[in-house]
Amino acid sequence: MADYDFDLITIGAGSGGVRASRIAAGHGAKVAVIEEDRPGGTCVLRGCVPKKLLVYGAAFSADLEDSIGFGWEEVDSAHNWGALIDRKNTELDRLAGIYTTLLANAGVTLIEGRGRITGPHSVEVAGKTYTAERILIAVGGWPSMPDVPGLREHAITSNEALNLTHRPDQVLIYGSGFIAVEFAGIFNGLGADTHLVYRADLPLRGFDIDLRKGFVDAAQNRGVTLHPGITIATVEAEGDQKKVTLSNGKVMVVDAVMAATGRKAMTDDLGLESVGITPDERGAITVNADSQTHVPSIYAIGDVTNRVNLTPVAIAEGHAFADSHYANAPRQVDHTNIASAVFSLPPIGTVGLTEDDAIKQGINHQIFQASFRAMKNTISGRDEKTVMKLVVDRDSNVVLGAHMLGPDAPEIIQGIAIAVKAGATKADFDATIGIHPTSAEEFVTMRTPRD
Numbered sequence: 001m002a003d004y005d006f007d008l009i010t011i012g013a014g015s016g017g018v019r020a021s022r023i024a025a026g027h028g029a030k031v032a033v034i035e036e037d038r039p040g041g042t043c044v045l046r047g048c049v050p051k052k053l054l055v056y057g058a059a060f061s062a063d064l065e066d067s068i069g070f071g072w073e074e075v076d077s078a079h080n081w082g083a084l085i086d087r088k089n090t091e092l093d094r095l096a097g098i099y100t101t102l103l104a105n106a107g108v109t110l111i112e113g114r115g116r117i118t119g120p121h122s123v124e125v126a127g128k129t130y131t132a133e134r135i136l137i138a139v140g141g142w143p144s145m146p147d148v149p150g151l152r153e154h155a156i157t158s159n160e161a162l163n164l165t166h167r168p169d170q171v172l173i174y175g176s177g178f179i180a181v182e183f184a185g186i187f188n189g190l191g192a193d194t195h196l197v198y199r200a201d202l203p204l205r206g207f208d209i210d211l212r213k214g215f216v217d218a219a220q221n222r223g224v225t226l227h228p229g230i231t232i233a234t235v236e237a238e239g240d241q242k243k244v245t246l247s248n249g250k251v252m253v254v255d256a257v258m259a260a261t262g263r264k265a266m267t268d269d270l271g272l273e274s275v276g277i278t279p280d281e282r283g284a285i286t287v288n289a290d291s292q293t294h295v296p297s298i299y300a301i302g303d304v305t306n307r308v309n310l311t312p313v314a315i316a317e318g319h320a321f322a323d324s325h326y327a328n329a330p331r332q333v334d335h336t337n338i339a340s341a342v343f344s345l346p347p348i349g350t351v352g353l354t355e356d357d358a359i360k361q362g363i364n365h366q367i368f369q370a371s372f373r374a375m376k377n378t379i380s381g382r383d384e385k386t387v388m389k390l391v392v393d394r395d396s397n398v399v400l401g402a403h404m405l406g407p408d409a410p411e412i413i414q415g416i417a418i419a420v421k422a423g424a425t426k427a428d429f430d431a432t433i434g435i436h437p438t439s440a441e442e443f444v445t446m447r448t449p450r451d
């Protein structure tokens with residue numbers, strides 16, 4: 001065997017890269033990880049974690065409103081945006097430190113700088129070349145924006161939105177995917193006049209149709225202004241503000257425009273051409289079920305592969321890679337029935353097939369559905385419905401999908417996902433006695449199919 005500097009070089013110290021590196025090192029491999037920022041990656045530094053802290057902060061405004069129905073006196077409370085951002089940053093410093101320590105304790109060498117592949121076994125960082133038997137690409141993704149005049153110059157992305165020094169009074173968010181609706185909840189909850197502009201007729205393409213409709217009602221009810229079926233024509237600066245012309249001719253002047261129009265794999269300037277790897281049109285690297293590229297010594301995991309772009313998936317792929325190669329325990333990640341959540345206000349949790357998926361796949365199915373005002377909303381007076389749905393295979397009785405919009409949906413669906421992953425039938429759900437009074441019990445008490 002050739003004499004390499006390392007058994008494994010990982011490019012990117014995000015969730016997937018760190019997991020792969022420290023598990024491989026734990027199995028006895030000599031590992032280096034290359035990172036140009038602090039360890040942590042998108043999820044810890046620019047995504048899930050800071051976003052969720054801001055969602056927690058934003059949710060208090062509705063709680064304060066709701067408390068009045070329970071006898072609390074109305075309070076005239078102002079929110080200090082800067083204080084929230086400072087405390088969020090302190091928490092991120094703590095987490096980045098933990099990631100650095102995790103790598104050091106596992107014996108992984110952290111190489112700071114930008115890594116560029118120069119051959120099947122070599123990576124260059126700041127003019128120095130390092131060699132390894134295997135290279136793992138875990139560089140993640142980055143926000144992308146469509147070619148709209150003025151958008152790239154004047155719009156922020158989620159990266160900047162998490163670090164604004166002041167809360168904008170009016171904000172226009174472009175797009176209606178995960179990131180757009182989560183930030184709509186943050187800005188609206190923290191008091192900004194929030195507009196969501198999107199080209200589809202309903203937000204959240206790919207989610208179950210009844211949740212999408214329910215989200216429209218809830219978001220509007222909470223004060224977000226929705227602009228469906230609209231694109232942005234141009235964005236111009238107007239003093240400190242932005243002048244946005246929409247496809248319907250309407251002109252809006254706002255303090256901030258945020259583009260949440262998808263993400264692209266970060267494969268530019270990675271040296272992929274040196275080994276003949278050509279990214280696809282989204283910049284993503286194609287891999288097989290073992291996360292291996294067509295260059296046998298080069299692997300890729302996480303968002304850079306654009307398979308299922310979720311942190312726990314990247315972590316699972318990194319762990320499987322490390323076990324496969326350094327613990328003599330080859331295994332692949334099962335990408336079916338992965339639960340996910342949208343931390344909108346109210347949030348969404350989902351696992352498995354939607355009703356549309358079942359129709360498209362020609363599955364003989366039944367729908368069990370409930371739409372109700374959660375108990376807390378009776379006395380609070382909040383006019384907001386929780387929506388729950390089960391998609392069931394009519395022939396086998398197996399529950400194919402579970403979907404929820406409403407308070408605690410992500411926490412509830414995580415538990416339901418175990419049942420769906422285990423292949424539970426509707427009869428198993430029916431045989432489960434509910435916890436009363438909860439919203440979650442509705443998942444085991446829906447008796448009558450919709451059609």
Ligand code: NDP
Binds near residue numbers: 177262308340
């Ligand atoms: P999404 O792919 O979810 O949404 C992109 C949005 O941008 C859609 O509304 C899409 O419209 C719109 N869009 C795309 N191209 C254009 C265009 N040319 N003109 C106008 N609108 C456009 O991307 P996000 O950026 O929201 O999130 C990226 C990924 O990050 C997610 O897919 C998810 O995997 C991950 N993520 C997960 C989170 C979680 O688990 N809670 C949170 C945040 C991100 P249309 O619907 O019409 O296609």
